[in-house]
Amino acid sequence: MHSTKWGHRAPHEAGPRTGLRAQLSRGAHLTWTSLRVLALxxxxxxxxxxxxxxxxxxxxxxxxxxxxxxLPPASPSSGFLYQEMFLAYLITYFLSCYFMAAIVGASFVRLQGGHPTVMDGVEAANASFFQILVWSMCAATVGLLFRLTAIRSDAGGRIVSRILGSGWAIATLFVLPTMVVEGIGPLKAFRRSRALLKDRWGAHQKGVLGTGMVFLLLFSFGLAPFIWGIVGGAATLGWAVGAILYWLVLSALWSVVHGILVVTLYHYATDSEAAFGFNWQALNHPWIR
Incomplete structure (x- = not known):
């Protein structure tokens, strides 16, 4: 394990390699180490x-x-359909948060030296069910507005970054771990997440977690079979179906890997310890810009 003073580089710590190859290397390490934890x-x-x-x-x-x-807007029931779609979006966001909280809870059991089961994760999520529900409803709407603002213009993105200190996904990275592990409410968890990020990695962070970039590359491998299956007609439709199944399995795998990494980063931010065999240098610089 390695400890460094929060928000400062250790005297013996070399500056990070900033090239894309070095960042991808750290991302590969984060992904592979998370997969090793999952294998257990x-x-x-x-x-x-x-x-x-x-x-x-x-x-x-x-x-x-x-x-x-x-289909809306041609349907006379377009108003109802739009409401149903938004409700489905909210439910989807809640399900994503709930099961990610379960993964976080199970990963934390592993971090403490235990052997987590599926029920350990479910019980951890159930213990914070109300907080997760409130957070998912707020984050689904506020987060969507922030993302739309950032997408519509560069100025909007800068405003969001100035408000949050970083992008929405990074600013909310530790919300679920703090709710599950510390048992605090959504608003305090959001503030706690931003504080941990600022203290450990600095006030302004950009990019995506290294695991996200690795899985994005893996996702791209399914594009060629999918396109071939679509344009080739009925004879090659199986390729498209296979690509979709590949993406579903990969998305499930990414969810667990992401949960394990988030718990590891949370532990690193709170205790300054690199758990699960992660390289502390990769934990110090987990984002690909």
Whole structure:
């Protein structure tokens, strides 16, 4: 384990390599180490698959409504359909937060030296159910507005970054761990998340976690089979189906890897210890810009 003073580089710590190759190397290390932790607890993969199943059922109702009432805005029931779509979005966001909280809870059990089960994760999420519900409803709406503001213009993105100190995804990185582990409410968890980020990694962070970039590259491998399956007609449709299944499995895998890494970074921010065999240099610079 390695400790450094919060917000400062240790005297013996060399400056980070900033090239894309070096950043991808750190991302690969973060991903591989998270996968090794998952290999010790493979049953945790059940949690994101539950999320996918429940999310699928949620949007199935939307699809059935489209088939019965037509597509908006041409449908005379467009108002209802738009409301149903927004409700499905909120439910999807809640399911994502709930099962990610379960992954976080199970990962924290592993961090403490235990052997987590699926029920350990579910119980951890249930213990903070109300906080997760409130947070997911607020984050789904506020986060969407922030993202739309950032997408519409560079100035909007700078305003959001100035308000939050970083992008929305980074600013909220430790909200679920603080709610699950520390048992605090959503607003305090949001403030706590921003404080941990500022104290450990500085006031302004940009980019995506290294694991996100690695999985984005893995996702891209499914593009060629998917396109081939679509343009090739019925004879090659199986390629498109295979690509979709590949993406679903990969998204479930990413969820667990992301949860493990977030718990590791949270522990590093609070205790200045590199757990699970992670390289402290990679934890000091986990983002790819």
């Amino acid at each position: 607890n493979p049953r945790l993969m059940i949690l994101p698959f539950f999320a996918l199943v429940f999310t699928g059922f949620t949007w199935l109702f939307v699809v059935l409504s489209f088939l019965a009432l037509g």
